[in-house]
Amino acid sequence: MQTGERDFPTAERVETAVAALAGPGWGVIDDFLPSSLWQALADSAQRRLAAGEFRAASIGRGGRVQTVIRGDTIRWLEAGDADAAERDFFTLVERLRQAINRRLWLGLLDFECHYARYPAGARYRRHLDRPHRRTERTVTLVCYLNAGWRAEEGGALRLYLDEDRSVEVLPQGGRAVVFLSERFEHEVLPARRPRLALTGWYRQRLHGGRVI
Numbered sequence: 001m002q003t004g005e006r007d008f009p010t011a012e013r014v015e016t017a018v019a020a021l022a023g024p025g026w027g028v029i030d031d032f033l034p035s036s037l038w039q040a041l042a043d044s045a046q047r048r049l050a051a052g053e054f055r056a057a058s059i060g061r062g063g064r065v066q067t068v069i070r071g072d073t074i075r076w077l078e079a080g081d082a083d084a085a086e087r088d089f090f091t092l093v094e095r096l097r098q099a100i101n102r103r104l105w106l107g108l109l110d111f112e113c114h115y116a117r118y119p120a121g122a123r124y125r126r127h128l129d130r131p132h133r134r135t136e137r138t139v140t141l142v143c144y145l146n147a148g149w150r151a152e153e154g155g156a157l158r159l160y161l162d163e164d165r166s167v168e169v170l171p172q173g174g175r176a177v178v179f180l181s182e183r184f185e186h187e188v189l190p191a192r193r194p195r196l197a198l199t200g201w202y203r204q205r206l207h208g209g210r211v212i
């Protein structure tokens with residue numbers, strides 16, 4: 001951590017995320033990232049976008065680009081070329097990883113994440129991040145990087161809780177959503193303005209295509 005202010009999320013917010021996963025399996029945590037950090041991350045994303053580092057996202061493993069299903073462009077974060085804000089983010093997600101493992105025994109080994117930018121009108125249709133345990137992805141963490149988002153701008157994450165219930169979460173800067181990747185289908189609704197997020201997954205080990 002570089003500054004006291006970046007020393008987030010506080011133990012309380014980490015605890016909220018862990019309790020959400022242990023209880024309903026999902027949760028929304030406002031101000032999970034302090035404004036200094038999410039704004040710095042938004043700047044980093046814009047810089048990487050301007051440098052041409054984003055690519056159209058594909059579907060599934062080695063999948064094809066299908067913008068009807070998924071219209072965002074992404075840039076994976078790499079520890080090797082991370083800037084100061086991105087390194088702070090890695091420190092925070094490591095803290096949460098350890099807290100989850102202590103409480104939930106999920107055996108999370110690591111974390112992969114990318115920036116995702118949805119141009120106005122783009123969406124990501126209903127899907128599961130971990131279909132049939134075929135991927136290592138166990139816990140999804142999405143952190144939003146958008147200043148002053150208004151409800152009428154759309155772009156909510158719709159999370160399907162069960163057969164008849166869903167919640168819609170606006171991509172407000174600093175807000176995080178966590179959920180168990182194999183349990184909750186979700187979709188990104190189209191927005192009226194570009195929508196930026198840092199999306200990541202804590203992973204378990206896969207062995208012969210199955211989790212051990």
Ligand SMILES: O=C(O)CCC(=O)C(=O)O
Nearest residue numbers: 124129142157188197199
């Ligand atoms: O940006 C979001 O709210 C969710 C993105 C998502 O579902 C994904 O990248 O798998």
Ligand SMILES: [Fe+2]
Nearest residue numbers: 127128129186
């Ligand atoms: Fe997803």
